Amino acid sequence: MKKNIKIYPFTAIVGQEKMKLALILNVINPSLGGVLIRGEKGTAKSTAVRALADLLPERDQVEACKFSCDPLNTDQACSECLEKIKNDQFKTVQTKMKVIDLPVSATEDRVVGTLDIEHAIKKGEKRFEAGILAQANRNILYVDEVNLLDDHVVDILLDSAAMGVNTIEREGISYTHPAKFTLVGTMNPEEGDLRPQLLDRFGLVVDVLGEGDIGQRVEVIKRRLDFEKESDVFHQGFNQEQTTLADTIQKAVEFLPDVSFDDQLLEIIAKISTALGVDGHRADIVMMKTAMTIAAYHGRAEVTKEDVKEAAGYVLPHRMRKRPFDDSQFNQSSIEEIVNELVG
Amino acid sequence: MINNTVFPFVAVVGQEEIKNALIWNVINPQIGGVLISGEKGTAKSSLARGVCKLTVDTELVELPLNTTEDRLLGNVDFEHAIRFGERRFEAGILKKADGNLLYVDEVNLLSDHLVKSLLEAASSGENIIEREGMSYRHASNFVLVGSMNPEEGGLRPQFLDRFGLYVEVKGEVDTRVRAEIVRRRIDYERNPLAFEQKWQDQIVEMSNRIERAREDLSKVVVSDNAMQLAASVVDEANCAGHRAELVIIETAKAIAAMDGRKMLNINDIKEAAKYALPHRIRDVYDQPEAPPPPPEPEESEEQQEQEQNESGNDPEDRSEQADDQVDEAEENPEQESDSEMPEDPADDQTEADDDFFQGGEETLDAPEQIFQIARWMSQTDKGTISKGSGKRSLMVTSSLQGRYVRNRCPVKGEIRDIAIDATLRTAAPYQRYREKNDMAIAINQSDIRVKIREKRTGNTIIFVVDASGSMGANKRMKAVKGAAISMLNDAYQKRDKVGMIVFKNHSAELVLGVTRSVELAEKKLTALPTGGRTPLAAGLNMAVEVVKAGKIKDKDMLPVIVLISDGRATYSDQGKDAFEEALKAAGRIRAEKIKTIVIDTDQSFIKLNLAEKLAVQMDADRYQIEELQANSLMTAVSLSL
Numbered sequence: 001m002k003k004n005i006k007i008y009p010f011t012a013i014v015g016q017e018k019m020k021l022a023l024i025l026n027v028i029n030p031s032l033g034g035v036l037i038r039g040e041k042g043t044a045k046s047t048a049v050r051a052l053a054d055l056l057p058e059r060d061q062v063e064a065c066k067f068s069c070d071p072l073n074t075d076q077a078c079s080e081c082l083e084k085i086k087n088d089q090f091k092t093v094q095t096k097m098k099v100i101d102l103p104v105s106a107t108e109d110r111v112v113g114t115l116d117i118e119h120a121i122k123k124g125e126k127r128f129e130a131g132i133l134a135q136a137n138r139n140i141l142y143v144d145e146v147n148l149l150d151d152h153v154v155d156i157l158l159d160s161a162a163m164g165v166n167t168i169e170r171e172g173i174s175y176t177h178p179a180k181f182t183l184v185g186t187m188n189p190e191e192g193d194l195r196p197q198l199l200d201r202f203g204l205v206v207d208v209l210g211e212g213d214i215g216q217r218v219e220v221i222k223r224r225l226d227f228e229k230e231s232d233v234f235h236q237g238f239n240q241e242q243t244t245l246a247d248t249i250q251k252a253v254e255f256l257p258d259v260s261f262d263d264q265l266l267e268i269i270a271k272i273s274t275a276l277g278v279d280g281h282r283a284d285i286v287m288m289k290t291a292m293t294i295a296a297y298h299g300r301a302e303v304t305k306e307d308v309k310e311a312a313g314y315v316l317p318h319r320m321r322k323r324p325f326d327d328s329q330f331n332q333s334s335i336e337e338i339v340n341e342l343v344g
Numbered sequence: 345m346i347n348n349t350v351f352p353f354v355a356v357v358g359q360e361e362i363k364n365a366l367i368w369n370v371i372n373p374q375i376g377g378v379l380i381s382g383e384k385g386t387a388k389s390s391l392a393r394g395v396c397k398l399t400v401d402t403e404l405v406e407l408p409l410n411t412t413e414d415r416l417l418g419n420v421d422f423e424h425a426i427r428f429g430e431r432r433f434e435a436g437i438l439k440k441a442d443g444n445l446l447y448v449d450e451v452n453l454l455s456d457h458l459v460k461s462l463l464e465a466a467s468s469g470e471n472i473i474e475r476e477g478m479s480y481r482h483a484s485n486f487v488l489v490g491s492m493n494p495e496e497g498g499l500r501p502q503f504l505d506r507f508g509l510y511v512e513v514k515g516e517v518d519t520r521v522r523a524e525i526v527r528r529r530i531d532y533e534r535n536p537l538a539f540e541q542k543w544q545d546q547i548v549e550m551s552n553r554i555e556r557a558r559e560d561l562s563k564v565v566v567s568d569n570a571m572q573l574a575a576s577v578v579d580e581a582n583c584a585g586h587r588a589e590l591v592i593i594e595t596a597k598a599i600a601a602m603d604g605r606k607m608l609n610i611n612d613i614k615e616a617a618k619y620a621l622p623h624r625i626r627d628v629y630d631q632p633e634a635p636p637p638p639p640e641p642e643e644s645e646e647q648q649e650q651e652q653n654e655s656g657n658d659p660e661d662r663s664e665q666a667d668d669q670v671d672e673a674e675e676n677p678e679q680e681s682d683s684e685m686p687e688d689p690a691d692d693q694t695e696a697d698d699d700f701f702q703g704g705e706e707t708l709d710a711p712e713q714i715f716q717i718a719r720w721m722s723q724t725d726k727g728t729i730s731k732g733s734g735k736r737s738l739m740v741t742s743s744l745q746g747r748y749v750r751n752r753c754p755v756k757g758e759i760r761d762i763a764i765d766a767t768l769r770t771a772a773p774y775q776r777y778r779e780k781n782d783m784a785i786a787i788n789q790s791d792i793r794v795k796i797r798e799k800r801t802g803n804t805i806i807f808v809v810d811a812s813g814s815m816g817a818n819k820r821m822k823a824v825k826g827a828a829i830s831m832l833n834d835a836y837q838k839r840d841k842v843g844m845i846v847f848k849n850h851s852a853e854l855v856l857g858v859t860r861s862v863e864l865a866e867k868k869l870t871a872l873p874t875g876g877r878t879p880l881a882a883g884l885n886m887a888v889e890v891v892k893a894g895k896i897k898d899k900d901m902l903p904v905i906v907l908i909s910d911g912r913a914t915y916s917d918q919g920k921d922a923f924e925e926a927l928k929a930a931g932r933i934r935a936e937k938i939k940t941i942v943i944d945t946d947q948s949f950i951k952l953n954l955a956e957k958l959a960v961q962m963d964a965d966r967y968q969i970e971e972l973q974a975n976s977l978m979t980a981v982s983l984s985l
Contacts, residue, residue, distance in 0.1 A: 031533060075349055075536070108747055112410045117764050124426035124775070124784030147860075152747040152799065155409045155453050162389060162449065167408040169415035169437055170748070171765035172422065190867075192860035193832075196495055257534065263527070270522035280383045280515045284526045292530075 006231040010051035011241035013044050014220045015213075019206045021297075022314055023052050024245075026140075026182050026204070027097070028252045029293040033161075033203025033286055034183035036146070036194070036318070043208045044220075045186040049099065049142050055246045056097035057253060059138070063091040066130050067137040067177050076164065078177045098139045100181075102132055104148045112156055115171040128175045133166045136181035146185030147192045154198050157183070161201050200279070203286045204314035248297070256296040261288065261303035268305070271342050272312055276335065278319045287315045305343045312339045349536040353394030354546040356387050357525045361511045365619055366395040368598035369487045369508070370402060370445070371557045375594045376508030376587075377466065377488030379451070379499070379623065386513045388491045392447045398551040405441040405486070407448045407462070413750045414765065416458055417473055418480070422765075425772030426785055433480045438462075438471040441486040451490035452499050455749045455798050459499075462488070463506040477773075508591045510623035557601040564597045570608040577617045583624040591620040746799030754794045766793035802840040803902045804858055804894060805831065805981065808887045810909035810945070811848040812878035820945060821846075821872045824908060826974025827981070828869065832862045843890060844869065847883030849876030850915060854886060858894055880913035880922065880958075884929035891938055904939045906981055907964070910946035911954030923954060930961040940964035941981060 013020065022035045037045045061068040062081045069081040071092050077085060084090040102111065113131030120126060132141070133156075143149060149157075160166040164180035183202060187194065199205075211217050227234045269287050278284075288303075290311035295303045316335050353363070365378040380388050396404040407416070418436035425431055437446070448454060448462070465471045471484040490507060492499065504510070516522050532539040540547075574592040581588075595616035596608050751763035771791035778786040809824050811817055828842045842865065843858035856868045884907070891903040913922035933940055940962045944955035959966035967980040 108410060115765050120422075120764070120768055120785070121787075122784050124772075125423050150746075150799075152409075155450065155747075159409050159449060167406050168410060169408055170410050170412040171763075172414060172419070172434075172769070173765075174415060174437075189863045190861050191864075193862060197493055263523070266523035266526050267519050269526065270519035273522065274517060274519055280386050281522065281525050281529075284522055285529050288526050288530060 006235070007054055008047050008051050008227055009235055009238040009242055010048065010055055011245055012223055012227070012234070012238045013048055013051065014223065015211045015216050016044055016048065016208055018314075019045070019048055019208050022204045022206045023048060023184070024055075024249060025290060025293045025297065026184070027052065027056060027249055028297060029256060029289060030138075030180075030182045032182075032289055032293060033201065033282075034185070035204040035206060035314075036199070036202040037184075037186045037206050037208060038189050039208035040190070040210065041188055043210055045208060046144055049184055049186060052140065053099045054242060055249060056099075056140075057246075057250050058094045058096050060092045061095050061138070063093045067134055068095065068139065069178065070138065076178045076180060099142050099184075100132060100136045100139050102136075102141055102143045104143070104145050106132060106153060108152055108156060109170075111153055112166060112168050112170070113173075113175070114168075115173050126172055128168065128173050130177070133160055133179040133181075134177055137178050139181055141181040141183050143183070143185045145187055145191070146198075147187040147189075147194050151195075154195060158197060158201060199318050200282060202318065204290065205318040206314065207317070251299065252293070252296040255299060256293065258301055259292045259295045259303060260301065261292060265291070265303060265305070265308055268342055269308060272316070272339055275338050275342065276316060276320050278316065283315055283319045287311045290315055309339055309343050349540060350393040350397055351387075351390045351529075351532055352540055352543045352547055353391060353398055354550050355528055355532070355539070355543045356391055356394065357521055357528065358516050359387055359391065359513060361619070362388065362391050362513060365509045365511050366391060366489065367554060367602065368595055369489070370395055370399055371554060371601055372561055372594050372598040373485060373487050375598065376506070376591055377490070378509040378511060378619075379504065379507035380489070380491045380511050380513060381494055382513030383493065383515055386515055388513065389447070389449055392445065392489045392491075396445055398547065398554055400555075401443070402487075403444045405437060405444050405446050407437055407446060407454075409450060409453055410747070411437065411458060412748060412765075413458065413461070414769075416461060417471060419473075420478060420769040420772065422768045422772040425769070426775045429773055429776035431478055431773050433473070433478060435482070438465050438484040439482055442482070442484050444486055446486040446488050448488070448490045450492060450496070452492040452494075452496055455747065456500075457749055459503055463503060467506055504623045505585065505587060507623065509595065509619040511619060512622070553602065556604070557598070560604070560606070561597060561601045563606050564600050564608065565606055566593055566597065566608060570596065570613060573610065573613050574617075577613065578621070581617075581621045581625050583621060585624075588620055588624050592616040595620055746797035748795045749798050750796040751793040752796055754792060759792055759794065761795045761797070763793045763795040767791050799900060801898070801900050801902055803904050804841045804843070804891075805904045805906060806858070806887050806890055807842070807844045808883045808905060808907045808909075809844065809846050810878060810880070810883070811846045811872065811874040812914070813848075813875045817874035820908060821874060823974050823977055825869045825872065827977040828856070829862060829865050830974060830978060832860065832865055845883055845886050845890065846872060847879050847886075848874060850879060850917060852879060852882040852886040854890065858890065877915035878909075878913050878922070879915040879917065880909060880911070881925040881929040882917060883907075884926060884933060888929070888932050888936060888938070891936065902939075904941065904981075905933060906941045906943065907958070908943040908945060908977075909955060910944065910948075911956070911958050912946075912952070913954075926958060927961050930958050933962045942966045943977065943980060944968045
């Protein structure tokens with residue numbers, strides 16, 4: 001990874017609290033299913049996702065594994081690591097979680113992986129050449145302009161996102177490796193919508209708008225100019241805040257397994273989903289998990305109704321059946337109404 | 345290897361139909377698999393994985409969407425060929441699947457070609473390869489489990505028929521059940537091993553039951569009566585072919601075996617029919633591309649009428665009404681021969697029957713919508729637009745984008761997009777005899793194979809709307825706007841793009857560039873000015889330009905021009921006869937072979953049939969719409985495609 005491109009500090013982003021929280025929650029709990037950030041150009045969407053890299057926690061992995069396998073989770077290890085772990089012939093190293101880019105122009109073979117052509121021609125042997133999904137395992141997979149992704153690449157993402165496994169059966173290669181990633185997408189809805197199925201895969205969705213407050217807007221420009229002038233100095237200015245946030249995230253990760261919830265909340269969640277006519281059960285599950293993660297972030301051992309309410313705002317907007325001529329503005333407020341009524 | 349722990353089958357809340365269908369198939373692979381259709385997030389794949397864990401000898405083999413043909417069928421092992429100069433068969437997925445469960449997620453997104461090979465093997469139980477100097481065959485008996493989300497398009501009926509059973513899933517509605525689902529899921533994710541342990545007893549019990557049923561299956565006796573009942577149920581449902589009867593019998597056998605019985609009873613047949621018929625019932629219109637129709641036996645018109653008169657839409661009554669029919673079906677065989685079947689008390693049946701016909705009730709709405717898609721799809725059959733495969737929007741593409749599915753010999757001179765795997769396989773057996781210049785492999789020109797790619801595209805619909813001062817322009821604009829936005833909004837047609845050209849006064853204007861965005865369409869179409877004269881030719885010419893520009897960007901686009909006008913052209917920017925000029929523009933459209941639809945809005949007393957003349961000139965379908973509304977417009981467009 002090249003480190004020379006200076007990344008704008010996450011904590012220096014003005015406003016956009018919802019977007020920032022959604023990203024943080026996904027770092028704390030990678031099983032939330034990622035986040036889709038929708039909004040116009042120039043609303044710091046990509047900046048925020050890339051800035052996240054700096055805050056990502058360190059974790060254990062088997063040394064030199066191209067899938068960053070977790071030595072303690074044999075259930076999700078690649079075949080080579082499984083062998084190594086069994087024979088106790090491996091080293092554990094600490095690596096930082098990463099943001100892996102999936103460019104919109106990526107071809108299918110680069111995404112799933114393919115036959116290593118050089119090796120095949122030089123050695124006459126078949127070898128698997130890992131693709132982007134291999135790198136993405138246990139990391140964040142970031143797709144900018146996700147709505148412009150080719151359909152067949154979307155199919156592949158759906159395939160592996162469903163089971164956390166990438167199965168390759170192509171070009172003479174038959175291979176399986178873990179591909180459990182947090183999917184983060186950004187898009188400008190003016191350039192087209194997402195396929196409903198991919199939309200549903202995103203655990204959370206945030207709609208971002210430009211800041212309306214003049215003071216805030218001025219601050220955005222000021223910081224940007226400062227950053228561009230002397231990024232080192234700028235970074236130092238936010239060092240304290242960055243460290244604090246990284247610590248909070250680390251603590252929340254450790255605290256998350258201890259968070260408990262009242263069974264009654266589950267029924268409230270089910271009621272909300274039914275009232276809003278949400279498909280399937282993913283919304284319910286993600287809503288509870290998001291509420292738990294919010295509690296962990298605040299260092300609370302018990303999920304509150306407020307947490308559920310907050311979670312609903314991230315989980316529901318994109319899962320309601322859209323009908324022609326529906327005003328999305330109305331949708332948003334009706335969600336809040338129903339949630340308020342049911343949560344009490 | 346990966347995912348050793350799977351959410352336990354027995355711990356899945358509800359979804360009894362999928363569970364049943366999977367268990368029966370594992371007990372009796374003769375049933376021919378199951379197609380699970382339904383919303384995302386309804387535990388489809390967890391259950392498929394889970395059921396394999398309940399048996400000792402069945403494994404789950406996956407067919408991912410990235411599969412290429414060589415890996416499905418098997419092909420020359422090029423490693424071996426290079427080393428030893430001989431063609432050795434390297435088994436593919438169909439070999440791996442032999443004796444196992446083959447799971448295809450999103451089977452409706454799989455290339456037609458692969459689906460065809462897959463289903464051939466599924467029904468013959470054998471994989472035969474005759475190609476590239478290889479002749480090989482091996483057994484391939486597997487339980488085929490497919491899942492699909494109908495929002496993404498349907499499966500062709502000939503493919504549908506190959507799946508033994510069909511189950512439609514829905515999410516649970518009961519809040520307490522929903523809460524339980526979340527509770528278990530979170531429990532499981534926190535500690536999968538402990539969760540599995542908690543369910544161990546029930547897992548063992550279920551797998552014992554399945555094991556016993558498998559042993560007992562061969563002992564289940566199928567009486568003539570049962571066969572006749574199956575036949576009459578199928579007949580009643582107006583199903584094509586004889587596969588349905590066989591599937592019903594095989595399924596009923598599995599049901600009886602699971603129950604520990606050696607005799608089939610009426611309920612077994614009925615229960616089996618619920619799963620075996622829904623996707624086989626013939627459509628009223630006998631559409632070749634019909635989607636899965638509702639799982640309700642087709643009734644004659646008379647009966648339908650009667651039913652409506654008697655019972656309206658009350659599901660209770662409907663089921664009773666239909667009940668009678670099934671009863672009739674039962675009576676027939678009993679009259680003809682001595683019944684070996686246990687006489688069934690009537691009250692025992694009602695529960696099952698209610699489910700059956702309520703199930704039918706639930707699915708009634710959905711097919712209507714898919715049906716529209718079926719009509720949309722048929723456009724490629726006409727062959728006027730593209731060399732499409734007939735399935736909506738899935739076509740072979742000549743661009744470098746798209747999914748690599750197969751390979752072929754290059755047409756002379758054209759070598760790009762090389763299929764390296766196929767090329768290596770072709771070259772491999774000759775390596776012992778070739779000069780290699782320090783490489784492991786030498787490739788001759790004749791070895792080279794290129795990729796065949798497939799890509800899905802939607803239609804690009806360009807509305808060309810008359811906004812001149814003639815009558816009803818405002819209303820017309822509203823209707824077109826409504827139609828454009830609903831087309832974009834409709835999840836089924838997500839791949840379609842829409843654009844709009846408006847002509848009035850002295851020129852045409854592209855008010856909405858071709859887009860897939862609902863948001864943008866709404867924004868751009870808020871205010872549409874109307875009035876002035878009718879420069880029809882300008883509108884048509886602009887449409888041609890838009891299509892041409894689009895083709896540069898995307899060679900495979902399927903353009904459709906929808907002209908909404910009464911044909912009364914009144915303005916020519918060159919000062920010529922306006923209608924003549926419009927006819928000339930229409931000729932251009934025809935020359936470009938662009939699919940066109942004319943919506944004739946002529947409402948005046950004396951019709952001049954100008955729009956008709958234009959339609960003839962463009963070789964377009966023409967619809968006369970008196971009362972132009974978004975709905976009627978959409979229907980007309982979809983009928984035509």
